[in-house]
Amino acid sequence: MAAPAQLGLQNAASPIMEELIAFHDHALMIxxxxxxxxxxxxxxxxxxxxxxxxxMNAQEIExxxxxxxxxxxxxxxxxxxxxxxxxxxxxxxxxxxxxxGHQWYWSYEYSDYEDLAFDSYIMPTYFLEPGEFRLLExxxxxxxxxxxxxxxxISSQDVLHSWAVPSLGVKTDAIPGRLNQAMVxxxxxxxxxxxxxxxxxxxxxxxxxxxxxxxxxxxxxxxSYLYIV
Amino acid sequence: xxxxxIVQAKKHLSLIPLFLFIRAGGIGAALYLLHLALFNPDVxxxxxxxxxxxxxxxxxxxxxxxxxxxxxxxxxxxxxDF
Numbered sequence: 001m002a003a004p005a006q007l008g009l010q011n012a013a014s015p016i017m018e019e020l021i022a023f024h025d026h027a028l029m030i031x032x033x034x035x036x037x038x039x040x041x042x043x044x045x046x047x048x049x050x051x052x053x054x055x056m057n058a059q060e061i062e063x064x065x066x067x068x069x070x071x072x073x074x075x076x077x078x079x080x081x082x083x084x085x086x087x088x089x090x091x092x093x094x095x096x097x098x099x100x101g102h103q104w105y106w107s108y109e110y111s112d113y114e115d116l117a118f119d120s121y122i123m124p125t126y127f128l129e130p131g132e133f134r135l136l137e138x139x140x141x142x143x144x145x146x147x148x149x150x151x152x153x154i155s156s157q158d159v160l161h162s163w164a165v166p167s168l169g170v171k172t173d174a175i176p177g178r179l180n181q182a183m184v185x186x187x188x189x190x191x192x193x194x195x196x197x198x199x200x201x202x203x204x205x206x207x208x209x210x211x212x213x214x215x216x217x218x219x220x221x222x223x224s225y226l227y228i229v
Numbered sequence: 230x231x232x233x234x235i236v237q238a239k240k241h242l243s244l245i246p247l248f249l250f251i252r253a254g255g256i257g258a259a260l261y262l263l264h265l266a267l268f269n270p271d272v273x274x275x276x277x278x279x280x281x282x283x284x285x286x287x288x289x290x291x292x293x294x295x296x297x298x299x300x301x302x303x304x305x306x307x308x309x310d311f
Binding site for chain 1: 241242243244246247250293294295296297298299304
């Protein structure tokens with residue numbers, strides 16, 4: 001989850017998010033370089049005593065400032081397209097989870113496990129234990145096995161919602177009447193927080209998502225324990 | 230129009246890279262559109278013989294323009310044929 005006043009991306013828990021962070025750093029570095037160069041040139045131009053009032057032809061510099069930006073744009077576009085296609089890939093998933101948005105909670109169904117389904121409401125502030133996070137905790141966390149590709153089918157029962165978990169690099173719209181597919185895989189156990197990311201009414205800010213990734217064996221035990229409808 | 234481009238390019242050599250990049254971008258966009266038109270299963274050209282190509286998807290076919298990690302040819306077809 002995000003630390004207070006955090007500006008950057010959250011730490012990656014999935015390989016896709018690692019790629020996204022690397023690409024973000026790459027693109028941001030290019031932006032910083034260009035901006036510093038432009039600022040430096042502006043400062044030079046504003047502080048020089050030299051003037052040249054009869055420039056009519058500048059073929060060499062025109063060539064440079066056509067070719068160089070084109071190369072920079074290609075250097076940004078190629079990794080971007082690679083990541084775009086990578087996020088759309090679906091390897092053989094170990095598990096399928098259905099995340100259905102309602103006003104104003106999420107419900108999860110593990111259809112691989114005969115009738116394993118539950119609702120996930122926000123934990124009201126007055127019920128929080130010390131150390132828990134305000135507006136981020138839920139009553140029933142979505143437990144999943146780590147180091148496994150999980151297919152998440154996202155839809156909505158009423159209005160538009162969006163299922164987003166920043167540390168895993170997932171944000172997929174929940175559209176009523178449509179099933180969207182996302183792949184989720186965590187490399188380590190832990191709790192990953194997210195929030196609804198599409199305006200859906202008065203309690204749009206109060207329907208968080210908490211994914212709890214645990215070891216494979218513990219997940220099997222959890223799934224066999226829990227049959228709440 | 231091509232004559233005009235050549236005349237201008239001879240007068241100002243720095244226009245040549247500009248024309249090249251614009252041409253490459255335009256051709257790339259047109260080719261991608263053609264790829265989508267010909268290979269995307271959501272597109273139907275022949276209503277008589279192939280009316281709904283989106284209903285004939287196969288796990289081993291390559292529908293995306295570029296596949297990074299997954300080789301769709303090597304996937305096993307585990308579903309029954311209907």
